[in-house]
Amino acid sequence: MTTRLKHAFISALGFTLTAVLIACAGYEPVVVPEENDPQISVAESAPEPETTESDIESEMTESDTEQKIPEPDEPTSNDTEPDPTGKIMEVHFIDVGQADSTLIKLGDHAMLIDCGTDDVGTKVQYYLKNHGVDKLDYLILTHPDSDHIGGADVIITKFDIDTVFMSSFTKDNNWYEDLINALDYRKYGWNTPEVGSRYDLGDASFTIVAPNRVYTDPNNSSIALVLQYGDTRFLFTGDASEDAEADIVQNGLDISADVYKMGHHGSRSASAEDFLAKVDPKYVVISCSNGNDYGHPHEEALDRLKKYDPEIYRTDEQGTIIAYSDGKEVTWDHQPSTTWACGIQTLEEIPVIYNYITRSGYVEDTEGITYVLNTNSKRFHKPDCDSVTEMKPKNRQDVNWTRDECIREGYTPCGNCKP
Ligand SMILES: [Zn+2]
Numbered sequence: 001m002t003t004r005l006k007h008a009f010i011s012a013l014g015f016t017l018t019a020v021l022i023a024c025a026g027y028e029p030v031v032v033p034e035e036n037d038p039q040i041s042v043a044e045s046a047p048e049p050e051t052t053e054s055d056i057e058s059e060m061t062e063s064d065t066e067q068k069i070p071e072p073d074e075p076t077s078n079d080t081e082p083d084p085t086g087k088i089m090e091v092h093f094i095d096v097g098q099a100d101s102t103l104i105k106l107g108d109h110a111m112l113i114d115c116g117t118d119d120v121g122t123k124v125q126y127y128l129k130n131h132g133v134d135k136l137d138y139l140i141l142t143h144p145d146s147d148h149i150g151g152a153d154v155i156i157t158k159f160d161i162d163t164v165f166m167s168s169f170t171k172d173n174n175w176y177e178d179l180i181n182a183l184d185y186r187k188y189g190w191n192t193p194e195v196g197s198r199y200d201l202g203d204a205s206f207t208i209v210a211p212n213r214v215y216t217d218p219n220n221s222s223i224a225l226v227l228q229y230g231d232t233r234f235l236f237t238g239d240a241s242e243d244a245e246a247d248i249v250q251n252g253l254d255i256s257a258d259v260y261k262m263g264h265h266g267s268r269s270a271s272a273e274d275f276l277a278k279v280d281p282k283y284v285v286i287s288c289s290n291g292n293d294y295g296h297p298h299e300e301a302l303d304r305l306k307k308y309d310p311e312i313y314r315t316d317e318q319g320t321i322i323a324y325s326d327g328k329e330v331t332w333d334h335q336p337s338t339t340w341a342c343g344i345q346t347l348e349e350i351p352v353i354y355n356y357i358t359r360s361g362y363v364e365d366t367e368g369i370t371y372v373l374n375t376n377s378k379r380f381h382k383p384d385c386d387s388v389t390e391m392k393p394k395n396r397q398d399v400n401w402t403r404d405e406c407i408r409e410g411y412t413p414c415g416n417c418k419p
């Protein structure tokens with residue numbers, strides 16, 4: 001079974017189990033003030049059109065940007081950060097179960113990195129509202145896995161957003177479709193920021209450090225960034241695995257950080273030795289759910305952290321965690337976790353080569369099937385493409401056509417599996 005298939009299987013099963021996990025996670029009820037009912041104003045809030053294009057291969061023709069993308073600052077080796085001027089930057093690692101969503105607030109400025117799964121979109125919405133956020137300077141969707149973009153349609157619909165950054169990796173599934181529909185509805189464009197570019201968030205700034213190339217895997221395609229406020233630095237890598245981490249190390253950008261949001265929910269596939277040596281973290285935050293089937297955080301990854309002796313904060317044990325930076329020091333709203341507890345992996349690898357796994361986790365025989373069509377998006381895929389596992393059943397059609405026949409019938413090849 002290929003890594004990609006495994007990932008597909010894990011994603012598929014993860015989806016099925018999310019509802020159960022959410023039900024068991026005991027989320028705090030969200031208090032919804034009546035006056036918080038957001039008004040949706042499409043026309044007024046749509047920023048001035050400006051067309052840019054992602055130079056990284058993308059199958060999305062809709063990615064033509066109608067939104068104003070800020071010009072990144074030219075990074076120079078002597079860059080000095082603006083004075084923090086007494087404001088406190090807050091970094092909220094929101095408890096979204098086995099998923100990611102991080103809110104950064106500094107004065108009137110706010111940025112959200114990832115939106116959790118489909119079923120926590122509203123929770124994230126009210127978390128932001130309850131913390132006084134009604135507009136986002138930036139929404140960054142690190143990569144299109146459902147635990148990162150699932151709730152994005154709610155956030156995009158409910159908040160005015162200046163800039164949307166997304167990975168160039170696209171998917172052909174219903175969460176991605178919902179996300180693109182929400183962007184279209186708000187007339188928001190998006191692009192993939194270039195590695196090395198730097199953007200301001202009030203008196204803080206962030207520098208893009210990944211993705212450094214095109215990958216066949218959505219996790220490795222994650223946008224990664226270093227957020228800097230005064231002397232304090234926070235590193236976010238989405239679900240980038242060791243291949244992408246090696247490329248980050250290779251590109252030579254400074255990734256040293258006080259706070260490292262542990263890559264890929266603490267998976268052994270991330271936080272490689274060489275990478276951690278460059279980060280040298282003082283604090284580590286792990287976003288995962290208690291008892292998740294992947295066994296996150298993995299023992300191997302925690303072991304690699306030990307020599308840095310970081311303070312560890314984890315959403316599975318502590319719920320939402322907030323870090324505060326005054327530009328000099330980072331402080332926390334919780335005591336660090338001292339358990340070093342790893343998860344227990346309950347997902348088994350299924351050694352199937354010619355089969356693929358449907359969204360329900362059921363393994364089907366694919367003999368005789370050459371391609372899988374998405375009758376809605378009019379794309380065709382290899383049967384083992386990630387997108388196939390997440391396609392709406394009503395849009396999916398398995399065929400034994402040749403490639404030419406698919407094209408003749410009006411289907412275009414998927415940009416990821418390249419059938
Ligand atoms: Zn993830």
Ligand SMILES: [Zn+2]
Nearest residue numbers: 145218219239
């Ligand atoms: Zn992922």
